[in-house]
Amino acid sequence: MSREVDGIEVIGWLRSEEILMLEEGFTVGDDLFQAGLDSMAVMQLVVAAEEQFGVQLQAGDLTKENLTTAESLATLIRERRT
Amino acid sequence: MIRDVDVAVIGGGSAGLAAAVMAARQGARVMLFERQGFLGGMGTASLVHTFCGLYLLKSGPVAELANPGFPSEMAERMMASTGLGPIRMGRLDVLPQHPVDFVRIADELVKAESSLVVQWHTEVIGVRKNQGRWEIDWSCRGSLGKASTTVIVDASGDAVTAPWIGAAHEVAPRLQRPAYVFGIQGVKAFPDERRLQLAGMLVEGIRTGVLSKAALGLSFRPSGRPGELFGTLDLAGEEGGSIYDPLDPVGLSALEAEGRRVASGALACLREMAPEWSAAFISQWPARAGIRESRRWVGRACLTGAQIEAGTRFADEIGLATWPMEHRENVRGPKWHFPVEDRPTGIPLDCLRIPDHDNLFVAGRCISVDHEAQASIRVMGTCFVTGEAAGVAAAIKAGGGDPTASAVRRIPGHGNFSQAL
Structure with missing residues (x-):
């Protein structure tokens, strides 16, 4: 996968992996925690991100800022891929 | 009588x-x-x-x-x-x-x-x-x-x-899966944001083979009493090797043992990885797993x-x-x-x-x-x-x-x- 990951792709991925049930119209800037992202979902997310994007997110990566929106999560994944 | x-x-x-x-x-x-x-x-x-x-x-x-x-x-x-x-x-x-x-x-x-x-x-x-x-x-x-x-x-x-x-x-x-809840003490601090990093540490434990994948079902919550948390572990209920049956004593027994095994492993992992968990211990087992x-x-x-x-x-x-x-x-x-x-x-x-x-x-x-x-x-x-x-x-x-x-x-x-x- 050479194309850069963006927020739209992250939303589709969170939905298809059933990590979060995001409503229709959920945008890349909306709050993932308000949409139900909790510590258990974060564990699923880290495991799934390794399979899907080939990134090993570390405990230190898992800050509120990095995970708040699909946009910030996409940025984190891009950074960790390089 | x-x-x-x-x-x-x-x-x-x-x-x-x-x-x-x-x-x-x-x-x-x-x-x-x-x-x-x-x-x-x-x-x-x-x-x-x-x-x-x-x-x-x-x-x-x-x-x-x-x-x-x-x-x-x-x-x-x-x-x-x-x-x-x-x-x-x-x-x-x-x-x-x-x-x-x-x-x-x-x-x-x-x-x-x-x-x-x-x-x-x-x-x-x-x-x-x-x-x-x-x-x-x-x-x-x-x-x-x-x-x-x-x-x-x-x-x-x-x-x-x-x-x-x-x-x-x-x-x-298709039954709702059971939960295994246990008491924890000795955690020095449990700020809200830290939950995310603890989750990351558990995944790290799974990556390195220290923990089984069952630890993915684990989350923590303060009990409301000073220094006490509860760990809640969602289990598949199929730990006995057969399909989940909450009316079968063999499966229920495997579930209890697996709950304790995963909880103990997760605590050992966090004691190593999180400084504020270095003195944490499991203080209470449930009398039985929670059947939903x-x-x-x-x-x-x-x-x-x-x-x-x-x-x-x-x-x-x-x-x-x-x-x-x-x-x-x-x-x-x-x-x-x-x-x-x-x-x-x-x-x-x-x-x-x-x-x-x-x-x-x-x-x-x-x-x-x-x-x-x-x-x-x-x-x-x-x-x-x-x-x-x-x-x-x-x-x-x-x-x-x-x-x-x-x-x-x-x-x-x-x-x-x-x-x-």
């Missing part, structure tokens, strides 16, 4: 407690059978530490109790005991509850009722009808005994009476998931179910289905009654509903509602009256119930 009572309640979880206390308050002679040495069921033996389903679903700033009577009384007693009020979790209001407080509150409630006898350490092992009355066989550590009762309330959680009396019952093909769903009664009516989704109300409702359908059919976290416009749903009295038997009522997570609706009504706040209604209906029936929904709703302590509906 055969003890003769008006109402026998099988199972002393949140529904059975409500049923026994409320039947006794109507003047009935009540006997409550419980297998542990304390009451509270999931909220004590299984360490489930929030009362869900107490409050209306709404986005206002203040949590509003959905049902007067016993559920509200329990909320008040628990808040007075813990000093904690309701908290907002996402879109939901829940009341933190502590199992130690719950046990003591239940003790006080039953002690206040002179016509209520609690028989702890006792399993009911058989029920049959004899000339219109029920005969109950019980067992306590090799001692066998009998009781005779006018009315039974089955609050066993597993509809244990149904097969014994040849009544219709069912087990859903098993055998259910097939009653005179069946509340469905579609009715909960629509927020349906009924002429013969005895209270309100307000918890959204919370599915945990796998260990990948809850899947929520909210009703339209966050509406509450009425629970018909006929979901607590069964065909052919006027003198048996059911309460708690095994009432007559479908698998979807069970994902809403199983929570403790709603079990108080169905338990109270079953207990009052049982006392009315035992006294020769007609236990209609309006009669059940009109009892003392329900001052503004009609307005609440």
Whole structure:
């Protein structure tokens, strides 16, 4: 996968992996925690991100800022891929 | 000696407690059978530490109790005991509850009722009808005994009476998965944001092979007491190698052992990786894993998931179910289905009654509903509602009256119930 990951792709991925049930119209800037992202979902997310994007997110990566929106999560994944 | 009572309640979880206390308050002679040495069921033996389903679903700033009577009384007693009020979790209001407080509150409630006898350490092992009355066989550590009762309330959680009396019952093909909850002490600090990094450390433990993948079902929550947390582990229930069956002792045994194994491994992992967890230890195991769903009664009516989704109300409702359908059919976290416009749903009295038997009522997570609706009504706040209604209906029936929904709703302590509906 050479194309850069963006927020739209992250939303589709969170939905298809059933990590979060995001409503229709959920945008890349909306709050993932308000949409139900909790510590258990974060564990699923880290495991799934390794399979899907080939990134090993570390405990230190898992800050509120990095995970708040699909946009910030996409940025984190891009950074960790390089 | 055969003890003769008006109402026998099988199972002393949140529904059975409500049923026994409320039947006794109507003047009935009540006997409550419980297998542990304390009451509270999931909220004590299984360490489930929030009362869900107490409050209306709404986005206002203040949590509003959905049902007067016993559920509200329990909320008040628990808040007075813990000093904690309701908290907002996402879109939901829940009341933190502590199992130690719950046990003591239940003790006080039953002690206040002179016509209520609690028989702890006792399993009911058989029920049959004899000339219109029920005969109950019980067992306590090799001692066998009998009781005779006018009315039974089955609050066993597993509809244990149904097969014994040849009544219709069912087990859903896809059951909600069990939870294994344990107590933790010695954690120096547990700031909210740190949960995310702890989750990352557990994944790291899985990556390096220190932990099994089952640790993915683990989360932590403060107990409300200084330095104490609860760990909650959602398990697949298939640790014994066969499909999950909460009525099979072999599978249940494997589940208990797996819960302890995964919890111990996760604690060892966090002691290594998180400095503030270096002195953490598991301080309490549950008496048993928390079972969310098993055998259910097939009653005179069946509340469905579609009715909960629509927020349906009924002429013969005895209270309100307000918890959204919370599915945990796998260990990948809850899947929520909210009703339209966050509406509450009425629970018909006929979901607590069964065909052919006027003198048996059911309460708690095994009432007559479908698998979807069970994902809403199983929570403790709603079990108080169905338990109270079953207990009052049982006392009315035992006294020769007609236990209609309006009669059940009109009892003392329900001052503004009609307005609440």
